[in-house]
Amino acid sequence: MTDAPRNLPRLALYIPEPARRPGDAPDFSGLAIPEPGALPRPDIDAPAEATRELAYGLIRVLDGDGRAVGPWDPRLDPQTLRRGLRAMVLTRAYDERMVRAQRQGKTSFYMKCTGEEAVAVAQALALNREDMCFPTYRQQGLLVARDWPLADMMCQVYSNAGDRLKGRQMPVFYSSKEAGFFSISGNLGTQYSQAVGWAMASAYKGDDRIAAAWVGDGATAEGDFHHALTFASVYRAPVVLNVVNNQWAISSFQGIAGGEATTFAARGLGFGMPALRVDGNDFLAVYAATRWAADRARTNGGPTLIELFTYRASAHSTSDDPSKYRPAGEESLWPLGDPIDRLRDHLVAIGEWSAERHAALEEEMREEVRRAGQEAEALGTLGTGPAHSPATMFDDVFKEMPWHLRRQRQELGV
Amino acid sequence: MTDAPRNLPRLALYIPEPARRPGDAPDFSGLAIPEPGALPRPDIDAPAEATRELAYGLIRVLDGDGRAVGPWDPRLDPQTLRRGLRAMVLTRAYDERMVRAQRQGKTSFYMKCTGEEAVAVAQALALNREDMCFPTYRQQGLLVARDWPLADMMCQVYSNAGDRLKGRQMPVFYSSKEAGFFSISGNLGTQYSQAVGWAMASAYKGDDRIAAAWVGDGATAEGDFHHALTFASVYRAPVVLNVVNNQWAISSFQGIAGGEATTFAARGLGFGMPALRVDGNDFLAVYAATRWAADRARTNGGPTLIELFTYRASAHSTSDDPSKYRPAGEESLWPLGDPIDRLRDHLVAIGEWSAERHAALEEEMREEVRRAGQEAEALGTLGTGPAHSPATMFDDVFKEMPWHLRRQRQELGV
C-alpha cells in the first residue's frame, strides 16, 4: 500500500516460442549436452537430495565411440544387450508396417515411437516381468520387449475378430493384464495417478511387484501428474514415474509444457522425490536409471521421477504432419542420435555384433512382422473381414447387463 | 526382466502420522527453527536458482528480543508498522466478535485466522492497493488492512439486507471488486490458477497491476495448484503465489499434504520459479518477502512462490473441534510465537510503542468492531430482521434472466 514506483516499464505477456519453425534450418547447437559418464550414481537408499545434480544434468553411459563409461554403466551381459537391440528393431519394424497398413486403409489411425524405442524397451528389461506398467500410447516397446505376440497387438490395431478389446478402442490403445500392461486411456495423464494407487495396493498387500507409469512432456501439465507426485510422495508408493520428454506435444514444443524454466525431472525434487534425468536414446543409461529406481521402490525406498530426454522423430500420429510446425529433417540432427544405432554401435565396439548380423536382424524382424501381419489380417482388418458382432457393444459396460442395455440391444436388433 | 532378487523384505504401505495426538503433551522441540537474519536476500532480478536455500530455510527478521536483523529487514517506518499492528489487532477483534455472533445464532458459520494475521495484513501492505487478491477464506486481514468497512464484511457474514452478495454465499466468502478482493469460492484451490489468468490479462494489457493468490497447505494437493504453477511459469505471469502452511487442513496435518518429504516452497523450484519460505508470524519477514516477489513481478520478472510457515491457532471453523485430533494447547507453544505479540514487542523495542498504548489499541479496536456490529446488525442477522427478498435468488444466474428462470420465479410466487 506504500505503492511501488510507477515509472516502471509496463507489464508484458510472455509467450514461449521454439527456436526454429518450418523454413528455418534445423539446428541444435544451442542444446548443451553433458559428457557421458560424468554424473555420480548414489546408492539406492541415498536421500532424495543426493539426486539433485542428476535432475538437472543428464545421465549418459554410451560415449561417441560406442563405449560404456562411468558409474551408471549397468554392465549388462551381451545377451541382454542383444535382446534389447532385437526388441527395439522389432518395435521399429512393427511401427513401419502398421503405418503402411493405416495408409492402405486397414485401420483408422496409428502412432509410432520412432526414435524413442530405448525408453520402453530398456525399461521393460529393467523392470520385473510382473511389475505393472501404466503406459501412454508411445510405449508399445513394453509389449514387444515382454515378448507379447505382435499378432495380438495387430488385431487390436485392426479392431478385428481377434481384438481382445472387441473393436472398442482406437488403434494402439492396447491392454493386457497378462502382459502387465494397463489399458491405455485416450485421456492424457489419467493413468499416472492410477499407477500410484496400484503401487499403494501392492505395498498394502505386502506384494513385491511395483508399478511404473509414463507420461509425455506435454501431459505433465495435467492435474493427474500433480496428484501422482503428491500421493506417491505422501505414501512413499513403490512406483517409477517416467516423463518421456520427446520435445513435442503434437505441435507444441516442450517450452509450452513448462520446459523452459527448468527440467521436468526438477518437478520430482519439488516433492522431495529423487529425480533422474536421462539420455533417453542411450539404452544403457535408460536401463541403469530405471533399475536404480525400481530397486529403490522394491526396497521400500518409495517413488522416483525419471525424465527421459529424447526426440519424437516421427509425426505425432498418422493424422499429423510435423512439417507444418517444425523444420523438416530436424529428427536426423538430434544430437543424442538414434537409440538403435547407438546400441548397435556399442555391441559392435565390444565385439558382440557386426553390420552383417545387424542387417540380418533387421530382415528377420521385418519377416516376423510380416508373419504376424498375415496371422492378424486373417482375422480381419477395420471394416473388412471378421469382426466382433454388434451385440458385443453392450457387454462390459457393467459386469451384468442391466435391463436398459438389454432393451437397447433388442432395439438395435442384434 | 532379469528379475531382482526376491529375498527382499516385502513391500509395506507408509501412512504419515503427526508426532502428537490428543493426550500427548504438545512438543515442538523436533522442529528446527533457523536463526533470524541468517539468509541472504538476492536481488529481485536474480535467477530462480538464487533462491534455492530460501526455499528450504526460513526467512526471519525479528529476533527473540524484538529486534529486526539481517538483509531481509524491510526497514519500514514506525507509522507503517503501527498501521500493520492496528490491522492485525482489528482482525483478531473482528474474528472474536464474529465467533461470538455465530454462537449467538446470528449466523450459521464462521472462520477465524487467529495466529495467521501477519500473513494477510503484512502482504496487503506490501502489495499495491490496486493489485488483485485471490484469497482463501482465511485472509480476511486483506480486507481489514485495505480499510474495507467492517460493517460491510459483517453484513456478508449475517447474510442481511446490506450483504452485497445478497445472502447467497456462506459467511466469510467475501467478494469486493473495489477492494481488489476476488470472490471466494467454497472449492479449494480453484482461485489459484484463476489468479494466473488475471495476471496474464494484466500483462497482456500492459497494465501495472499484479495478482496475488493464496492457498492452504492442504489445498496445494489440488490440481489447480499445479495448473497455476505451470501457467505462471510458462507465461511468466506477474503473480505472487502464496502457500499458507498453517500445519493443518481441518484434521489432517501437513504431512498428509506432502509436507514430510520437503517444504511447500520447494514445489516452486520444481517449476524453475523463485521460492521463498518465510516465518509467517514475523510481520517484517512476511512484508519483505512479499515486497520482493511483488517488485519482481512488477518488473516483468514473473511469478514467485512464497510459503508462509505458520500455525492455525484456532479451530478450522466454528464447526470444528481441534481437541479431537491434536494435543490441546499446542497453539500456545508454537515456537514462532504470535504475530501480534512479536510486532508489538518490536515496536516497543524500537521505542515506538508501549504496553499502555497497546492496551488502548486493543480496546479501541474492540470498540470499532462493536460499532460496526451495531451498524451491521441493524440491517439484520441470519434469519432475523431485514434480508434480501427471495425474488433476488433468480438474479445474476445470467446477465439477463432467461424465460425458464422468470417462470420459476413466478412459480415460487415472489
Next chain:
Amino acid sequence: MPAMTMVQAINSALDVMLSEDPDVLVFGEDVGFFGGVFRCTQGLQGKYGKRRVFDTPIAEAGIVATAVGMGAYGLRPVVEIQFADYIYPATDQLISEAARLRYRSGGEFTAPLTVRTPYGGGIFGGQTHSQSPEAIFAHVCGLKTVIPSNPYDAKGLLISAIEDDDPVIFLEPKRLYHGPFDGHHDRPVRPWGDDPRAQVPDGHYRVPLGQAAVVRPGADVTILAYGTMVHVALAAVEESGIDAEVIDLRTIMPVDMETITASVKKTGRCVVVHEATRTGGFGGELAALVQEACFYHLEAPVQRVTGWDTPYPHALEWHYFPGPARVAASLARVMED
C-alpha cells in the same frame, strides 16, 4: 436390533465390510484419525489400523485415481468425497476412467470402487455444501448411482455397493444423517430414535441395488423421489390428503422401471421430486421414461418439483428447497389436470 442414525448405519456398513474383506480400504479427506467431518468413519482407523482407514491429500481426482488403481490391482476401495460439491475435480477420473475401464479393457481390468459423498441442502451450506449432482453420474454409462433415504437402506445399500464389481456413486443425504427430515425446517429436529427405518441389524445384510421401494401405497398419483425428498413427499401426502403412492427409487442408475411403471399405470398420474436444479436433472429422465412407458395411462402431464435453476443460496435456502408445500401444490395441480 439397535436404533442407528444414518451416520451410524453407514459407519456400521463400513465396519462390517472392513472386518469381512481384507481388500476393503477406506480413505478420503479427514476420514482417518478424526473419522470424517460428518463422523461416518469414526472409530474405524482405531479398529482396523491406519493402513486400512486413512487420510488423503485434498485432491478429489487423486483420491478417485488412487482408488481406480487399487481396484485394478484387486482391492475394493471405498472413498469419501467430503461434499458432493467437491466431486467435480474427480469427474474425469470417474467418467473417463472408473466408468470405462471394464469396457475398454474388454473386461480385464475393473474398478470396483465405491464413492461415498454427502449431498443435498438444508444445513445452510450455501452453494458449495448443498448440491445434488446425481444427474451427471446417472448420464454416465458404467457408473451406478445409489441414494438411500434411511439408516436401514443406507447400510444395506452401502454393503451392496461395496460388494458390487462396478463403480458405484453413493450419495448420502446429509440432512438425514441425524434424523428424518420432511422439509419443515421450522419444526423441532427429530432424531432417528425409534423410527422403524432406523432399526438396523448389527451384522451383514444387503439391500439390492436397482430396486425401488414403495414406501407408501396409494391410488391417485405416483410420487417418484429419493434421499431427503422421500420424507418431504410423505409429509406432503399426509398434509394434502391426496392418496399418493410414494416410491423411493434408492438406486437411480439403473433405475427400477418395473416398479415405477406398475405404479403409474395404476395411478395414471406422476410427480417427480428432487432437490437438484430442474433443467437437465434426473427428473427429466424420469418424466421421459414414464411417458414412454405409461403414455396411454397418463391422465395428466408428469410434473416436476425440484430445486430452482440457480445456485443453492445460503440465506434463502428455504425458498430454494422444494419443501412439502411445493410438493403438495404440485399434487393438487396434477389431480386437477
Next chain:
Amino acid sequence: MPAMTMVQAINSALDVMLSEDPDVLVFGEDVGFFGGVFRCTQGLQGKYGKRRVFDTPIAEAGIVATAVGMGAYGLRPVVEIQFADYIYPATDQLISEAARLRYRSGGEFTAPLTVRTPYGGGIFGGQTHSQSPEAIFAHVCGLKTVIPSNPYDAKGLLISAIEDDDPVIFLEPKRLYHGPFDGHHDRPVRPWGDDPRAQVPDGHYRVPLGQAAVVRPGADVTILAYGTMVHVALAAVEESGIDAEVIDLRTIMPVDMETITASVKKTGRCVVVHEATRTGGFGGELAALVQEACFYHLEAPVQRVTGWDTPYPHALEWHYFPGPARVAASLARVMED
C-alpha cells in the same frame, strides 16, 4: 458471399472478433502456430500475433481457469478444448467457477468466456474422440450451451457467444466440419460446397442465442435435433416420406420452448434425436418439457433416438450412431401410436 466450410466459418468468426475487439484472446492446445488439430484457428496467430492467439499447456482445467481469471479482469477469452471428451478435467472450473462467478459475487465479477470444443462421432475416434457431453452442461445453471449445425449458424452463433457476457459452451459437431453429413457413412462424402447453409458473409453478423430454427416445416410430427443430428433427421424425413417438422435447436440452454411448443401443438407428435447416450441425456429434458407443455396435444409418447448407453465403440461406430434408419423407424412408430 463466399462458401465456407464449418471450419472456415468458425475461423472467420474468430477472425472478426479478434479484429473488432482487442480484449478477445484465443488459446488452447495447438491453436497457436499450428492453428489447431482441426485447423479452426489457422492463420490467426500469424495475423494477430502470439499474444492474442497462443498454445497452452495440456491442462484443460488450467485453460479454463486462466480464462476465468482473464474474464474477471475484463477480457473476453475464447478457448479451445481439443476434443469434448477432454473437457472433464475442466468440469470443476466450469461448474463451480465460470458458471457461478456472477451469482456468487453479486454480479461484480463475471466470466464472459467461450469454450469451443469439437464433439460427436463419425470419425472412428473411439470412445475418447466421439463423445457428446452436452447434457452435463445444460444441467449447470449459469452456463449457456450452443450447438450449430451448419457454417452460417456456426459463425453467427459463435460471434454471439463471444459477445455474450455469460460463459458459453460452444460444441462443434466435428463430423460436419467439412461437409454436411446425414448419417449415410457408406455414401460419398459431400463438401459444404454450394450448400446454401454454407453461404457465409465475410464480416460481422449474429445468430441470436436461445432461438431455434424450423429447418423443415411439416405437419405430422416434430423432430427436435441439434448438430449433426439435424442432417440425419432431414435425411430420415426424406426417406420415410413422413411430413415431419424438423427443428434445429441451435442453443440447448436456454432452450427455445416457444418454437418447440408451437410445433408440437401443431403436429401432436414429437421425436427427439441426439448422439449422446440416452439415459440422462438432454433428450430426457426435452421429452419432459414437451409433455409438460403439450400434454393435451400429444397423440403419442415423445420418442428418443439416441446413442446407446455404452461408450462410443471404435469399430462398431456405425452400429452406435443413431443414423437415418433408426430415426425413420422411430418416425414410423410414432405415427402408428
